[in-house]
Amino acid sequence: MNQRAFDSILSMAQNMLRRASEREQSPITPEMIERELKKLELVAADDFDEIDRDALVEELIRRSSRTVGENATLFSGEDHVPWLNADRKKGWSYWRRYSEYMETRLPWTALDALDVATDEVLAQLEDPLREGAWDRRGLVVGHVQSGKTGNYAGLICKAADAGYKIIIVLAGLHNNLRSQTQIRLDEGFLGFATISDGDDLPAVGVGLIDSDRSIRPNAATNRSDSGDFNTQLAARMNVSPEQRPWLFVIKKNKTVLERLLHWIRNRVADHTDPVTGRKLVTNLPLLVIDDESDHGSVDTGEDVVDENGNPDTEHQPTTINRLIRSVLHHFTRKAYVGYTATPFANIFIHDKGETEEHGPDLFPSAFITNLAAPSNYVGPGRVFGSSSATPENLPLIRPLEDSEFQSWMPQKHKSHWRPRWNGEDRIPDSLAEAVRSFIYACAVRKLRGQGAKHSSMLVHVSRFTAIQSTVVNQVASYVQDLKGRYSRSIDLASVEDLMRREYENVFLPGMATIRAVLVEGENLKDFAWSDIRSILPDVISDIRVREINGTAKDALDYADNEATGLKVIAVGGDKLARGLTLEGLCTSYFLRTARMYDTLMQMGRWFGYRDGYLDVCRLYTSLEMIEWFGHIADAAEELRQEFDNMVAAGATPKQFGLRVRSHSVLTITSRAKMRNAKAMQLTYAGDLLQTIVFPNDPTPLQANFYAADRFLSRLGAPVDLNMQAYRPEGQRWSGYLWRDAGSLDVITFLREYQTHSASFRIMSPLIADFIEEMNKDGELINWTVALIGKEGEADRSIAGHPITMLDRKKTVDHPDRYSIKTLISPRDQAIDLTEKQWNAALARSQETWRKGDAERNEGKEPPKEPRGPEIRRVLGDGHPGMDVLPRRDRGLLMMYLLDPDKADVPVLRGGPPVAAWALSFPSSTSTRTVSNSKYMGNSVLWGELNGWVD
Structure with missing residues (x-):
């Protein structure tokens, strides 16, 4: 196919479709594409003879489905x-x-x-x-x-x-x-x-x-x-x-x-x-x-x-x-x-x-x-999931147990370490699997007509160049072994059988799952093993292994391979960690254990655009890294929410201090860069806190269940959840509601309930301290308590109240804990809002909505229900334009029971229900705080607290 002719036709067709869409005031459809291409074919018949018309139609359909969210700018x-x-x-x-x-x-x-x-x-x-x-x-x-x-x-x-x-x-x-x-x-x-x-x-x-x-x-x-x-x-x-x-x-x-x-x-x-x-x-x-x-x-x-x-x-x-x-x-x-x-x-x-x-x-x-993310951008929120985006456990990620790499490349090692697998100078089986995954990706892309496009694999396991050189030799040796087997058909049977089973039973079903969840507006074809097998020798023969670091002479010469597409496995460290683009990145094997937000995010070169091949992409990384990146996705989302709040308030960069969530192991950035950051006297005002980490041990789970049972028993008779102040049409909850619970009861419960030590943000004694502090200003004195289940026949009872437990599957395996992605449903914070509060929170939600920002799970249409941050803001600040007064005296505690048999954690099966809770705090102007070194604030924020801001 003549690429220049294709690009020329594509450009003209796109402009014609744009004008047609504007003229007819309708979205671009396949019928419109066909109609406009017929017009174009009349004036550019020679160019059409040199291109793949079906590929042109597919590209136009893909492009017409793309959307871009709205940016937010805060300025002085x-x-x-x-x-x-x-x-x-x-x-x-x-x-x-x-x-x-x-x-x-x-x-x-x-x-x-x-x-x-x-x-x-x-x-x-x-x-x-x-x-x-x-x-x-x-x-x-x-x-x-x-x-x-x-x-x-x-x-x-x-x-x-x-x-x-x-x-x-x-x-x-x-x-x-x-x-x-x-x-x-x-x-x-x-x-x-x-x-x-x-x-x-x-x-x-x-x-x-x-x-x-x-x-x-x-x-x-x-x-x-x-x-x-x-x-x-x-x-x-x-x-x-x-x-x-x-x-x-x-x-x-x-x-x-x-x-x-x-x-x-x-x-x-x-x-x-x-x-x-x-x-x-x-x-x-x-x-x-x-x-x-x-x-x-x-x-x-x-x-x-x-x-x-x-x-x-x-x-x-x-x-x-x-x-x-x-x-x-x-x-x-x-x-x-x-x-x-x-x-x-x-x-x-x-x-x-x-x-x-x-x-x-x-x-x-x-x-x-x-900047908003386009709808086809795949970032940490979609890869790892955040509290508001992406189902868990997509086959896009292949979690690695410690036993699959630790003996080859320990998390902590020196420059003289020499990686060996089972005593041999070779890559571990998990990296060999990743290389084969890259081979499948290259083969599928070639069969889809993308063979002339670049395809890359990233191997990032150590920052030491001497170790990287060893890894390059080991990876190259494995690729060379596969190349020899397939080109000469020597000792091929066992390897071919392994690859066929791997492709048919794992890789191919994984492609379908990824497409169902993440791919929109694309018709991505599957291929049988026989199709893959027919081109494997050529695909493997094209793969190059390159060392990319300060001492290696290798280079990612994409420009020199523009016509045929470079197929490269890049092994490196810092040079691959920031800024350097890996064209057509399909597969990543990533073990680096940096402990800073910015370094980890920049090392994630797998984020980006994967039009036409997202379903063949795979990331091999450790369970710990998966958990860290999920936390970072939440931290980045918090930061962007702060931006939106500042924009809605008409603020300047100097008027608001930004808080960045911290972690018990991670640091936000290097300590030197944080010389102007100080440990914060923490406020939970305006926050949502939810338990997402629980013990694997039935004993503390039973103790927490009893604590929740005692707490709810003290509250007296509940009302049906659907008897709350305002229930919008079509909304229904299953469970019970208590109004005007005293803060002492809530504080007592939090002091009895034991949060997991790995729950770096949700520490119930500290939260109890915060509520006590706020009580001194007359805030958080009265509480709405909701026990929330799901629709269906009750399967448990707590404090004499039948309830249907929720299903929350573990995110990753941990020997000492049961971790979930998110506890509450988005609408739960709207429980017990008045009609005016509900409408005011909806208005604020629509004001801060960033149209189509896929990375933040923003839809193409404005929200039709109020979102949590804006509910908390309305309850704390009110909304004078809609005649809504602040209600800082009232907090919301939501209780849940999680089904231990649906957790996918064997040790929990048949055990006590997992008592979980979430707290929604209204925003506040109170200066009451509690001390927590796990939150860091910038100069503007702590300057405000010390009266240094103009």
Whole structure:
């Protein structure tokens, strides 16, 4: 098939369908696609002869099903003049050709969303034509492997069109990531390949769309591994305001940044500050894009402010932070935009950090934009599940027991460790299984017509390069053994029988399950083993094993294999852990046990887009990692909810402190980056707490059941749950309700109930302490208590009340506990709301809804029922516009019994019911807290508590 003809037809067809959909005011249907293709075929018959028409139709159907959620931006208008309008966008050429270039790569809905998102960010920057001094600093929060490079490439194009003259992209810490970013920007912005030793640089990407050399930007760096900014190049470079924009793609490296700073001071500066003597650039507006801005850029020094919260103007920031700030400080007109998927370190930057020599710190004081995830994005919330998304136990994840890898690669090991499996120099059986899974994935993709696409496997088991080299040899040896068996049919019978059974009994059914849950708008074909077997020798022969680290000479040369598609197993460590894109990533074998939110999230290179092959993707990782990532998914969701709440309140980045959930083993980010974070005096106000970790031992389970029985017995006679204040049409609960239970009864129950030691957030004695504290302000005095079961015949009784137990299956196996994903149903927190409260909470839920954000389980339609966070906010704050008063005196305790026989935990079968509970606290302005070192807050939050915020 002629790929260029296919792309051309695809672009034209997509535009025709877009216009047809808008004209007819209807969604795109298969019938509409056929109708428009027939029209197109009349004018492009020759191109249609060179393409696969069925593949074109499938791609158009897939694209027409994609949606993109709505972004949320929180901003400050301080020293900002609104400027971006239709007139300012006329005649923009860089964005026009980039948009056309992306048409074949994105559905039109995603392209529209990219246009909107880049406009939103650009509008928060300053007009580069504005005279005088100005400084805007912001943060764009995306998702891991979600297309952030494509987003900031679009922003760069628009910024250059608007008049920004110097554009610096800080692209990670390693040469290969910098080079990868340079290649992407060659294609998306420059329009030519920045070959280091070429005189006539060939057109690529947008340069093939518009060959006008008069608009070519200038490149100060090139795509080779050694193509970073250097002194030889700097000596030849002269910049004036009349020239086209300059692009610098550089590493976050001391030497490189010092070269850049020297060049700015000595070759670019056009003015000297008469007071400070600082050399300044007044005629060239600067845009700095800081990719992975939480990595390397954050000042990890001490004593940014004094004990009164005043900035230490003589503080010495850490090297990379100091140099980035110094570059910015030499320009009178500048904008800084950090991009990250893991903003935990960024929100710990002190908002008042500033020195005379280096200027303000990189706190995003101007804006924070939270990008929504497209419907086809697969992130931690969908892979691992969060409290509001994704069923558990998808075959996308293959949990590894310790016995399947520990003797080969212990969690803790030194650089001299030599991995051996059963005493032999080979990979463990679980990694061999993962390699075979990758082979099946490559075979299925080839049979689906995706053989010319890249396919990758990630093996990340140690940070030590010497160990990685050993693993490369072991993996290569296994692949070579399979290759020899299939090419020469020697000793093949047992291996072929194993692979046939594995494919038919495990891999193929797993594909169907994944499609049923996660795949929408795609017709992905299955294939019999005979089809797979017929191409296995060729598939295995194409696989390459590469070592990717600081000492290896291997490279992921995707660009050199564009025509045939690279089939690669990449073994590495830190270089694979952040920023580096693994094209067509299908299979991951991941044992690295970092204990920081941001590091773990960035190591998760399996997140991203898997159009056409999500069902063949597999992740092999430890049970502990699965649990950690589930927790991180919840922490990231909490953070995004805070963003939405701030936006709804019309707040600025400096007005709200963000809290990030902590963990008994994990840390939020490196301790150095958290120098401005302090252990919080914790408040549960506005929170939902639910027990999701329980003992495996029947003895404490029985004790907890008796504690719950005593508690409910003390409450007296209940009413039917459906006799609560307001029951919306169609809603019904099964169970009992008590109103006006005293806080002492609730506190007594919490002190008797023993939460599991692994329940790092739900600690019942601490929660009891918190309620006692709030009682001193007259809050949480009265309680609504609900005993909630499911519909059906009662199978248990507690405190004399028959109830039907809930089914909650374990998430992963643990020797010491029974863990579930979530306890309550979303609507349970609406129990006992009045009609006004229900409507007010629904209104707030619709206000903070982010349309179609799949990663956060947001639907395509606004919520029709109030959501928990907004219920708690309405009960705490009221809603003056809807005549709803706060009810901070009342808390909600929901009780449940879980069926031990449905837990899938053998030791629990036939034992006592698992008594579980959830607490829903209204929001509050009370300053009452309890001490808990497991929550960390940033400078704005604890500055508020100490009265340091303006």
